[in-house]
Structures are given as C-alpha cells and as structure tokens.
Amino acid sequence: MGRIEIRRNILEANENLARRNRDFFASNDVLVVNVMAAPGAGKTSTILKTIESLADQYAFAVIEGDMASRIDADVMAERGIPVEQINTGNMCHLDANMIREAAGKFTYDRPTILFIENVGNLVCPSEFSLGEDLNIVIASTTEGHDKPYKYPSIYLRADAVLINKIDLLEAMEFDRKMFCDGVAAVKPMPPLFEISCRNGSGLDDWACWLASECERKLGGTRGKLAEG
Amino acid sequence: MGRIEIRRNILEANENLARRNRDFFASNDVLVVNVMAAPGAGKTSTILKTIESLADQYAFAVIEGDMASRIDADVMAERGIPVEQINTGNMCHLDANMIREAAGKFTYDRPTILFIENVGNLVCPSEFSLGEDLNIVIASTTEGHDKPYKYPSIYLRADAVLINKIDLLEAMEFDRKMFCDGVAAVKPMPPLFEISCRNGSGLDDWACWLASECERKLGGTRGKLAEG
Numbered sequence: 058m059g060r061i062e063i064r065r066n067i068l069e070a071n072e073n074l075a076r077r078n079r080d081f082f083a084s085n086d087v088l089v090v091n092v093m094a095a096p097g098a099g100k101t102s103t104i105l106k107t108i109e110s111l112a113d114q115y116a117f118a119v120i121e122g123d124m125a126s127r128i129d130a131d132v133m134a135e136r137g138i139p140v141e142q143i144n145t146g147n148m149c150h151l152d153a154n155m156i157r158e159a160a161g162k163f164t165y166d167r168p169t170i171l172f173i174e175n176v177g178n179l180v181c182p183s184e185f186s187l188g189e190d191l192n193i194v195i196a197s198t199t200e201g202h203d204k205p206y207k208y209p210s211i212y213l214r215a216d217a218v219l220i221n222k223i224d225l226l227e228a229m230e231f232d233r234k235m236f237c238d239g240v241a242a243v244k245p246m247p248p249l250f251e252i253s254c255r256n257g258s259g260l261d262d263w264a265c266w267l268a269s270e271c272e273r274k275l276g277g278t279r280g281k282l283a284e285g
Numbered sequence: 286m287g288r289i290e291i292r293r294n295i296l297e298a299n300e301n302l303a304r305r306n307r308d309f310f311a312s313n314d315v316l317v318v319n320v321m322a323a324p325g326a327g328k329t330s331t332i333l334k335t336i337e338s339l340a341d342q343y344a345f346a347v348i349e350g351d352m353a354s355r356i357d358a359d360v361m362a363e364r365g366i367p368v369e370q371i372n373t374g375n376m377c378h379l380d381a382n383m384i385r386e387a388a389g390k391f392t393y394d395r396p397t398i399l400f401i402e403n404v405g406n407l408v409c410p411s412e413f414s415l416g417e418d419l420n421i422v423i424a425s426t427t428e429g430h431d432k433p434y435k436y437p438s439i440y441l442r443a444d445a446v447l448i449n450k451i452d453l454l455e456a457m458e459f460d461r462k463m464f465c466d467g468v469a470a471v472k473p474m475p476p477l478f479e480i481s482c483r484n485g486s487g488l489d490d491w492a493c494w495l496a497s498e499c500e501r502k503l504g505g506t507r508g509k510l511a512e513g
Contacts, residue, residue, distance in 0.1 A: 063291055096323040096407050096436065097428025124408065126434040147438060149377060149408035177435070178408055179324050180352060180377035199427035199450075200325025206354040207405070208324065210375060222427075 071185055074153035078160065078188025085165040087118075088271045089173065091189035093211055095204070096177030098197040099221040101129045102254035104172045108138060110264035115271065116169040120159045122151040122176045129174060139163050150181040153188055168275045170267070179208035190274055191267075197222045198231040205239030212240050217248045219263060224253040299413055302381035306388065306416025313393040315346075316499045317401065319417035321439055323432070324405030326425040327449040329357045330482035332400045336366060338492035343499065344397040348387045350379040350404045357402060367391050378409040381416055396503045398495070407436035418502055419495075425450045426459040433467030440468050445476045447491060452481040 082089050094100050101121075108117045118139040121130040130142035141159040143151060156173065163171070173189065175182040194215040196204055199222050205212045212218070218240055226233070233251075240246060248266055252259035310317050322328045329349075336345045346367040349358045358370035369387040371379060384401065391399070401417065403410040422443040424432055427450050433440045440446070446468055454461070461479075468474060476494055480487035 060291065060295070063288065067288070095325060095405070095428075096432055097425075123435045125437050126431070128431050128434060147408075147412070149406070176408065177323070178377070178406055180375075180404065180406055181409065184375070197325075197427070199425070200323075203354070203356050204324055206356055207351045209353050 068184065071153050074157060075186035075188045078153055078157055081157075081160070082171070082188060082190070086168045086275050087160075087165055087171050088169070088191070088274050089171045089187070089189040090191045090193055090267070091173045091175060091182075091187050092193050092195065093175045093179070093182045093214075094177060094195035095179050095197070095200055098177070098195045098200060099254050100174045100177070100195055101132060103195055103219060103221060103252065104174060105132070105136070106252075106254050106257070106260050107172075107264055107267065108136075108170075110260060111170070111268055114268060116165070116167050118160075118163045118165075118169055118171045120151075120156065120171065120173045122155075122174055124148070124176065145176060149176060149178050150185050151175050151187060152185045156187045168271070170271060179204065179211050183211040183214050191216045191270060193217050193219065195219045195221050196236065198226045198229045201229075202232040202236040203239065205236060205243060209243045212243045215240075215244075215247050217250065217263075217266065220249070220251045221254060223251040223259060224256050226251075296412065299381045302385060303414035303416045306381055306385055309385075309388070310399070310416060310418075314396045314503050315388075315393055315399050316397070316419070316502050317399045317415070317417040318419045318421055318495070319401045319403060319410075319415050320421050320423065321403045321407070321410045321442075322405060322423035323407050323425075323428055326405070326423045326428060327482050328402045328405070328423055329360060331423055331447060331449060331480065332402060333360070333364070334480075334482050334485070334488050335400075335492055335495065336364075336398075338488060339398070339496055342496060344393070344395050346388075346391045346393075346397055346399045348379075348384065348399065348401045350383075350402055352376070352404065373404060377404060377406055378413050379403050379415060380413045384415045396499070398499060407432065407439050411439040411442050419444045419498060421445050421447065423447045423449050424464065426453045426457040429457075430460040430464040431467065433464060433471060437471045440471045443468075443472075443475050445478065445491075445494065448477070448479045449482060451479040451486060452484050454479075 119133050121142045127142040130140045133140035192214045250263040349370045355370040358368045361368035420442045478491040
C-alpha cells in the first residue's frame, strides 16, 4: 500500500468518525466551533472573550489541543469553564477520534457552544474534520498580511476569518487590502471580523454573528427534535 | 503495513537522503542553516539581515519553503540573492529530497551559507532532517512566551534560539524568564539571541556567532580536503 493510499485511508476513516461526531453534537444541541490559527495568534484569548460576551445566552465547553502542556486548559478551568485538554504528542493536528473521546466527557443539559482550540498550525488542521459546524481562522496583525497566500488550504476551510490584534495594525504595517485579496483569491470572501482581545474592539460584532449562527443551527435542531 | 511502520519508513528514507545531502554540502564548502518558526515570526527578515551583516565574508543562497506563493523568494531575488522556491502543496514541512533537488541548482564557487527557510510551522519540520548543519528556531515576542511548553519538539532540535521583535517585549508582556525556563526544560539551554529585525538590535551578536560556527565547519572541511 503506497503512501498516498495510506493517506487517503486515514482521511476517509477520519471523515466517518467526524460524521458520527456531528450526529452526536446535533442530538445534544451543541454548536461546535473549530478554531484554527498560527501559534500565538490569540485563539485562547478570543475564546475567552467570546464566552464572556455570550455567557448569558449559552452554556460553553472547550477542548484544548496542544502537543504538550495544559497551560490553556488551566486558564479555562480557573474561570470555571468546562474544559478537556488533548495532548497530541508528536501529532500536528486534532482528529475526529480525539474529539469523540474528549467531547463525551462533558454534560450537555442546555444549548451549548463547544469551542475546539486546534493545535497552533496553519497547515495540518485544515485536512481533518472534527464534526464541527464552523471553522474559524484567526489571523493576527503581528504575523503579517501575506499568510492567506502562503497557507491557502486553511483559509479555504474558513467559515469566518478574524483578524486579531487589530490595535497593532498600524504599528505592524499590516496591509488589510493585501490580506483580504489573499483570502478572496482562495474562496468567496467569508465574514471577516477585525478584533482586539486587548482593547475589546470588534468583539461584539463577532459574538453577535456567532450567536446568529448558533440560533440557526440549534433552532433548526430543536425544530427537528420537536417534529421527531 | 501499519501506520506507525509507514511513518518509520518515511523518516528512515528521509534520514538516508539527508546524509547524502550532508556529504554534498560538506564537499562544496556549504554551511546549511535550517530556519524554523511559526508563521510570521520573522524568518525572512532575519535571513535578510544576517546576509547583510555577513555579505563581505561569505557567499549566500536561500531555499524558500512555502505551501504556495513565491512572495519570500521574490524578496530575495530583488536583492540579488540566489534563491530557489519550493512549494510544498499540501505538505507541512520540507524534506531531504526537496532540498537535494533545490540545492543542486546553485553554483558554489566559494564558502557559502545556505539558509533553508522551512514552512512556517512549529510541529512538523522538527521531524525531518534536511542535511543541515544548524537548526535555528526563531520565536517572536508577539507570539507569546509559552511556546516552548506547547511545542517542545522543535525546541529540542534547536542549536540556537532567536527571540525576534524584541523591541515589542514590554508592549507584548513577553516573560523572558518563562520562555527560557520552557526551553531549558526541553534541553540544555542553547545559545539565545534577542534580536529586532526592525531596529537592528542584537543582530551583530547573532551574526558573529553564526560566522564562528561557519569557520568551525568550513575550516574543518577545508582542512579535510587539504589532507585528502
């Protein structure tokens, strides 16, 4: 069996598990948001700020993916947020099987947004479905405006793009137009939110959009359950 | 054949090619520096500044690794630096075979430092030898001080660590001690250079260290060639 065939088999097996996860989440009124970004773009901060914004409306849970450590999981736990840490060892991404195990440890007694913070990596996470409803890519002004050109596959998967650290846009000479042109070269421009986890700007718009997606999904699910 | 065995075979085949690359580079008086970092940490800027510093002493060549685009190769070419772009498609790292092909396209008529700018990724490049003499990891203050804890494998491989964007250390609340403790938890602390490609600080020390490594390697090579 060749390398390409092995790779295809791995991806197919993952897709099958991702479909099962999707059924599990739908039947438990869970909206799943897969958060992907380069290391240090602000995944943890964005998740925390979003939970603060929407804490009155939904329950939350977080799965933290890292090769090692439980630094981010500790941050969540300190704030009383239900969290599971996955340490991937030498693996560069989360996969559907890891999510199945971790997600099964939460209790879902009301509509829940489950954030999955993927391993910080702009390449490998884009290939592995987890059973998510939304894929979010967080860019940051400090990492430069050329990333969509260099890492197109992750932007291809994005249902929304966040540009974090927008308070540093000018200091970083971040070219917003070049960035957006790069995303638009890969796919029709998805919703874009410019945010700063430091000064809070733009977070309301993003949280508002996420809540509307959540209503669409969970409203739909509840409708189906009522019919069934 | 199982997944683990396939993985081992791939890594072994790569090691064999890396050894051949190493022989090729040694016989051509080339010091090879594999530059690894997260996206946007400043790999290209650091390479450019280093070449500026040492242009009188060595010839230079650069191999640029990216999934897509030739943005960084164009930057090098504009400055008259011999450069080859490798586009990896959906691959998350460079491997020894890619380097063999690209490196064969340069002419080496005097002692040369060859920089390999790996794909921006703190996970996968750490597993694949390229035939390099030195592995350099560039962190940046903007990506945070916790990365050695989360991505230990790449730091385990580092012969030197650079902290770039050091001019933003205070603004970013980058905890130097926490960062260093994280590296030292993985391996005996390698040489560490705090640099700013923006204001030039620290670059002389780094270039000086690199030149000394180069003398050690190429001096040694020339010695051996003279003996042979």
